[in-house]
Amino acid sequence: MRQLDALSISIGVLGGAATLMTATVLTIPVWVIFIAWASFFILGAGTDGMVRSIASNLTGIVIASLTLLVIHALGGGTTVAAVTVGVGSAAMVQASKISLLSKLPAIVWGFASTVGTVAATGHDITTTSINNPALVAALAMVLGAAFGIASEYWGAAMTARPAAEPTPEGQS
Template identity: 65%
Template sequence: MKKPEAYTLSIGVLAVADTWLTGTLLPVPVWVTFIAWASFFVLGGGRAGFVKSVASNLTGLVIASLTLLCIATTSGSAFAVAVLVGIGSAAMVQASKLKLLDVLPAIVWGFASTVGTNVATGKAITTAGIGNPALVAAAALVTGAAFGFVSEVVGEALAFRREHRLG
């Protein structure tokens, strides 16, 4: 099977599994798993892409969580929120100076996924327990990276390789 078809099959089948899993057994936002899955491929795939993707996405998650915690201590005015998001955004840029985190969009995806999960769940960042939106987003980000890794392994295994013979 040619590589594009192999990846089509691998990703298509695993997308079904991911969507079913997040809709039944693992209550995390499927859209966050898909963001992390894409992040895995954007960061080059393989073990290195997995590590870099998870590290970058979770760095964005930590910065978003700190930003949300700071917002929770304010009056919630639009200006205060804007200033704190600006500080969080600047922190993401500074974090991207590190070699492991040098793809800024991957950090931003973790930040946005965390804020989105916070809004989608309607739960405050200060929520205790496994329902905490940062924990939910973290589980989704790692799950998505894992699906990326597995889809790559399966896609490569399904890809047909022709041997070129001399003679």
């Protein structure tokens, strides 16, 4: 089977499973899972891609959380938000100097997913429960990377050719 056909099957089935899971078992935004899943593939796939993706996405979540906490501490407002997000954006670029975090877009996806999760859940970043948007986004990002590696391995298994059986000596 061709690689893209195999990935179509694995990603299609697992994408449906992720959607069902987030609608029934875990109330986390499925779109954050898909963003992390894409991040996994963009960062090279395999175990290395998974580690780089999770590290970058979680760095974005930490920077977003700190940014949102500062906005909250300073009373909010457009000017405070603009300046604080500007500082957070600069921090993301600086973080990308670290080799493990060198793909800046993956950090930004973590940041944006956190801010989006605040909006989607209606929970403030100061929420002190399992519903904290940073925790929700982090769980979704890790699950997205797990779905990424699962879809990659499943797709590879469908494209693998069986090994040729050795012929007994003396036969051709």
